[in-house]
Amino acid sequence: MIDTHAHLYDPHFQPDINQHITEIQEAGVNEVWLPNCDLASWDQLVELTTKFPHFVLPMIGLHPTYVKENYILELQGLEALLEKNKVLAIGEIGLDYYWDTTYQKEQIKAFERQCHWALDRKIWIDVHCRKAYGDLIRLLKKPEYRNLNGIIHCFSGDYREAQTLASLGFKLGVGGVITYKNTTLFEAIKDIPLTSIVLETDSPYLSPVPFRGKPNSPKFIPIIAQKLADLYQVPLSDLIEITNQNAQILKTMSGY
Template structure:
């Protein structure tokens, strides 16, 4: 399995990161993909990748929750990192209108700018969306010229939204929300195309049942896979094989 979205560089793992990595390997997670969020996360993310080069792979981008009035200066610094390091994706990027809409225009600018980087560098994008699904899909539709690919991470939307995303050629990242009793995903997952599904944890957030409310970690990827297998009425091995192949192809993982 591949955990395609994990913040294992976060301070929540500073005391036991080695144990967390070992538990992931023991549960069959062979690779962990790490999205960047802001300027402060770059150093710990790259240090984690350097410590576990065969397991952890980094992305580079500006998360919408960290967009402010200095967005252009921040984007310039983040863009410069693509000349210093090989990243597997532009991410995580997107639109988040859950907490605050003050910088919505700046978020949209940052999103479109980073989509442009993805085209320029021929990299996939990892999209974060919260209270902004329609806005995000609309902007992506405008930018999609056939060359963009990527994933809507932590997907918890409707069948219609899933279809719109998949019609754009994008994958759906399924994580802990898939296991929540009242999350609604039991009505959605059966209708999804397995060719466009990848697994993720978004750790340390959104731990799957039975760990909901506690710190999430990559080892729990198998719980998400088990839930998908049950909802799709296929074997866990089939979910593992398909989602791993999808992730390897999307992120060009060797």
Template sequence: DYPESMLPLMGLHPTSVKENYKEELAIIKKALDNGKYYGIGEIGIDLYWDQTFKKEQQYVFQTQLQWAKEKKLPVSIHIRNAFDEVFEIVEQEQSPDLTGVFHCFTGTLEQAQKAIDLNFYLGIGGVVTFKNGKIDKFLNNIPPQHIVVETDAPWLAPTPYRGKRNEPAYLELILDKLTDIYQMTKKDMESILYNNSLSIFKFK
């Protein structure tokens, strides 16, 4: 019912990087060259389950960051057990034309500040509502002008739905948690988050 609210991104996810990564990259590049996309992602490095294609993941990630700069598109960065590797490549590619979101951020305050210093926003999802999610303990040290909210649906549903299928409607629960952390009204928080999203994806 809301086609204007569905804005696609295109990218090769790190867990999809296999022996045929060059062919997959060519498909992504063709799509980006010929379609209307609002960003490149999810891209990044994921070393949680398997490190077999670590070097290939690094190459694919860096290549797509370079495309993002060329096309002046934001990126959505997926990181799992790979903050050091991701930061190393982002620092190599650092540019006024490189920005985006550290998707589903679960790092430390130091890593959060480093991402912000590199011209990125933090994607805050259901983890912020978890009892041992940790990021809720330091998020008030990060100005809200540097965050956006995400669902990561169908994964990482916020409390009290943790472990169940996530839904976009549950963003309201994340928003409630953020208003509590920042001691702001919901209206003010919504306004900040909306403007942050607009700054990244330029959908208007």
């Protein structure tokens, strides 16, 4: 299985990273993809990808909640790193209006600039979106982005938004939220074919039931996979095969 989105460089996983990696691999996870947040997180991310090559793969990007008054300097620094490093994707990037909209315009500018990084390098984007699906879809529908694709990480939109994003060529990332008692996530995605779904954890956040409230780990991917298989009424082996193929398509696109 592939965890397409986990922050293994988070302090929670240190200093016992070797033990965490062992537990993740023993759970049947053979790859973990690491989204970047800002310049400050890059060194820790690269340290992991150097230590565990072929198991953890890097992305680079400025997370929308890290977009502040200095965002242009952050982007310049990240772009300089991008010139020197091979990455799986540009991410995690996007829009987040959940807590604060002070830098809404700057978030949009940062998102579009990073979308062009992906287009220029013919790689995909890993998208964070909370309470901003209207603006996200409006942007992704621009003709200049017609060749963009990637993953909508931790998809939390409604049925119509799921349909639209899938039709634009994006995979929907599904994680621990699918196991929550009162979630409406499956209602939103139940008519989305499995060919548009990938698995993720967003570790150490959003642990699945029965570990909700505790730190998440990619080792819990089997719980998410089993829940999705039950909801889609398909064998677990089929669900794993299809979601792995979906992830591999993106991986191949980036030259990995």
